[in-house]
Amino acid sequence: xxxxxxxWKFASCDGCQLSLLDCEDELLMVAEALEIAHFPEASRAVxxxxxxxxxxxxxxxxxxxxxxxxAIRAQSTWVISIGACATAGGxxxxxxxxxxxxxMRMVYARPEYIQTLSQSxxxxxxxxxxxxxxxxPINKNQLLELINALLNRRKPHLPSESVCHExxxxxxxxxxxxxxxxxxxxxxxxxxxAICPAYQRGCYGCFGPSDSPHPAAxxxxxxxxxxxxxxxxxxxxxxxxxxxxxxxxxxxxx
Amino acid sequence: xxxxxxxxxxxHLDLLLSQLQAAGxxxxxxxxxxxxxxxDRIQSTADLPMGIGDIQGKGSYRLRSRDDAALFGYVVGPxxxxxxxxxxxxxxxxxxxxxxxxxxxxxxxxxxxYAMIGVRGCELKAIQIQDRVFLEGPYSDDFxxxxxxQIFILAVNCTEPGNTCFCVSMEAGPAAxxxxxxxxxxxxxxxxxxxxARAGSAKGAExxxxxxxxxxxxxxxxxxxxxxxxxxxxxxxxxxxxxxSAALKSGYESTHWKDVGERCLSCxxxxxxxxxxxxxxxQEVTDLAGTSxxxxxxxxxxxxxxxxxxxxxPIRQSPGARYRxxxxxxxxxxxxxxxxxxxxxxxxxxxxxxxxxxxxxEIEALNALQTKT
Numbered sequence: 001x002x003x004x005x006x007x008w009k010f011a012s013c014d015g016c017q018l019s020l021l022d023c024e025d026e027l028l029m030v031a032e033a034l035e036i037a038h039f040p041e042a043s044r045a046v047x048x049x050x051x052x053x054x055x056x057x058x059x060x061x062x063x064x065x066x067x068x069x070x071a072i073r074a075q076s077t078w079v080i081s082i083g084a085c086a087t088a089g090g091x092x093x094x095x096x097x098x099x100x101x102x103x104m105r106m107v108y109a110r111p112e113y114i115q116t117l118s119q120s121x122x123x124x125x126x127x128x129x130x131x132x133x134x135x136x137p138i139n140k141n142q143l144l145e146l147i148n149a150l151l152n153r154r155k156p157h158l159p160s161e162s163v164c165h166e167x168x169x170x171x172x173x174x175x176x177x178x179x180x181x182x183x184x185x186x187x188x189x190x191x192x193x194a195i196c197p198a199y200q201r202g203c204y205g206c207f208g209p210s211d212s213p214h215p216a217a218x219x220x221x222x223x224x225x226x227x228x229x230x231x232x233x234x235x236x237x238x239x240x241x242x243x244x245x246x247x248x249x250x251x252x253x254x
Numbered sequence: 255x256x257x258x259x260x261x262x263x264x265x266h267l268d269l270l271l272s273q274l275q276a277a278g279x280x281x282x283x284x285x286x287x288x289x290x291x292x293x294d295r296i297q298s299t300a301d302l303p304m305g306i307g308d309i310q311g312k313g314s315y316r317l318r319s320r321d322d323a324a325l326f327g328y329v330v331g332p333x334x335x336x337x338x339x340x341x342x343x344x345x346x347x348x349x350x351x352x353x354x355x356x357x358x359x360x361x362x363x364x365x366x367x368y369a370m371i372g373v374r375g376c377e378l379k380a381i382q383i384q385d386r387v388f389l390e391g392p393y394s395d396d397f398x399x400x401x402x403x404q405i406f407i408l409a410v411n412c413t414e415p416g417n418t419c420f421c422v423s424m425e426a427g428p429a430a431x432x433x434x435x436x437x438x439x440x441x442x443x444x445x446x447x448x449x450x451a452r453a454g455s456a457k458g459a460e461x462x463x464x465x466x467x468x469x470x471x472x473x474x475x476x477x478x479x480x481x482x483x484x485x486x487x488x489x490x491x492x493x494x495x496x497x498x499s500a501a502l503k504s505g506y507e508s509t510h511w512k513d514v515g516e517r518c519l520s521c522x523x524x525x526x527x528x529x530x531x532x533x534x535x536x537q538e539v540t541d542l543a544g545t546s547x548x549x550x551x552x553x554x555x556x557x558x559x560x561x562x563x564x565x566x567x568p569i570r571q572s573p574g575a576r577y578r579x580x581x582x583x584x585x586x587x588x589x590x591x592x593x594x595x596x597x598x599x600x601x602x603x604x605x606x607x608x609x610x611x612x613x614x615x616e617i618e619a620l621n622a623l624q625t626k627t
Binding site for chain 1: 287288289290292313314315316317331332333337342343516517518519520521522523526527537538539540541542543544552553555557558559560571573605606607608609610
């Protein structure tokens with residue numbers, strides 16, 4: 001019997017689970033190797049659990065989410081959180097630095113109908129997660145590599161070092177050294193293939209902190225490039241603002 | 255082998271390039287891309303960075319316009335020639351499980367034949383250091399060998415070193431040492447530069463003959479010599495290799511490593527721009543069905559946390575420990591391992607460190623701490 005795959009959504013934009021549909025050429029092979037049992041974005045047909053692999057997209061932002069994620073863990077062999085929302089709280093974790101009640105009063109005519117948590121948090125803060133796939137959005141080749149490794153019972157090749165590594169492998173010239181552009185690459189987790197520096201932009205940190213980030217040293221270098229304290233806060237508060245290394249560094253400059 | 259010095263004009267360089275191309279070489283050399291001088295394919299001297307120089311410092315590199323027509327008026331840029339001899343990703347083998355069992359095949363790849371145009375003295379020495387690593391000793395690397403055996407090296411003697419250079423300390427320049435096929439010095443006396451050329455191999459001598467060149471006048475040779483002497487005196491940095499090695503070997507427990515660790519990003523830039531760093535990782539890439547697999551080798555770095563992953567934990571966990579490993583290997587233990595230093599004084603690790611860590615200053619600081627205690 002083929003292993004069963006489920007795809008779950010929490011607070012997110014759907015971009016990461018769409019990466020699975022983006023696999024296009026490889027999708028048929030994935031469907032041959034796995035039974036896509038629960039994937040509402042792709043099909044209304046739902047096969048009941050338990051599931052071998054659960055891909056979880058999105059962050060935990062409501063009391064209901066807390067119950068759902070427990071239920072998913074209980075019926076899954078492997079839980080893999082995919083994307084910046086699921087692994088770090090996502091862009092919506094910017095609420096974590098403010099009072100969420102103020103937002104509710106500004107946005108909703110009847111805020112008393114809204115049930116939400118004060119913080120947007122990663123899946124791994126609530127349940128045991130077997131693997132985290134980074135990125136905003138995730139890279140489809142990394143998703144395929146992970147599924148492939150799981151099916152073949154081998155270690156996935158998903159480097160956790162800095163984006164600098166990817167720039168150098170593809171021959172991109174360092175934009176920080178050659179143009180003085182502030183770039184989060186030296187503290188950011190590899191995985192995107194170093195897209196932004198290849199187009200003469202600094203890295204935005206979409207894949208969150210690398211395995212041994214040192215943002216304090218990078219901030220010093222940014223300052224000598226003329227980056228202000230306020231700009232430093234904004235740099236670290238992107239899609240991964242609640243990832244501990246970025247969160248702590250942004251608080252240093254508030 | 256002939257050592258006669260001849261005089262070439264730019265048109266002769268174009269003739270050399272077209273002869274190399276006719277002989278089946280891919281001509282690769284310096285070009286301007288993304289605000290830097292990088293190595294890429296070139297067709298003629300029109301592709302070279304004419305009138306372009308650079309200003310380098312700790313963690314900083316900027317191109318500048320020169321007020322002459324120099325084709326080689328720049329200091330080494332972010333890329334090393336190792337990308338051609340030891341590519342960032344290399345397919346090592348394929349394996350397939352079929353009805354006949356497990357079949358293992360070597361990659362069926364054409365070995366590129368490169369003519370490297372503009373190799374500096376420090377870079378030539380770096381190639382020779384990698385030769386020692388990949389080709390000598392009990393295990394030699396066939397992938398490196400196949401490429402290495404086919405290359406043609408046109409060296410350019412350096413006359414204007416940069417602010418992060420210290421090739422003189424490492425005995426790697428400014429003039430290119432033996433090992434090239436042809437070496438030229440660019441002379442900028444006149445509006446149109448001319449070139450003093452020497453053959454360093456039979457291949458080089460043969461090519462030169464086709465240019466039908468004239469003998470170099472003695473006055474130009476004197477000027478060339480003066481340029482080299484001046485270049486040697488203009489090094490932006492210096493390093494005493496013996497002192498560095500001794501300081502590193504006795505400074506293993508120094509408090510200085512913690513200090514470096516507070517500045518180091520452990521981003522791996524220094525190792526990846528270094529022309530001698532040779533570490534790699536190997537990955538198996540399977541298909542979804544698990545019936546076929548490819549084995550790839552990819553550049554790795556001692557600054558990545560997983561580099562020393564052993565029994566589930568990395569051995570060198572702090573950035574300071576990783577920096578100490580890198581600089582100690584480069585300047586001290588390389589000598590024990592390969593009978594030479596692993597550094598050629600090109601200065602790339604200083605220029606391309608995003609936070610401007612300078613290995614020559616780190617050695618000075620380590621030394622100062624040791625003399626104090």
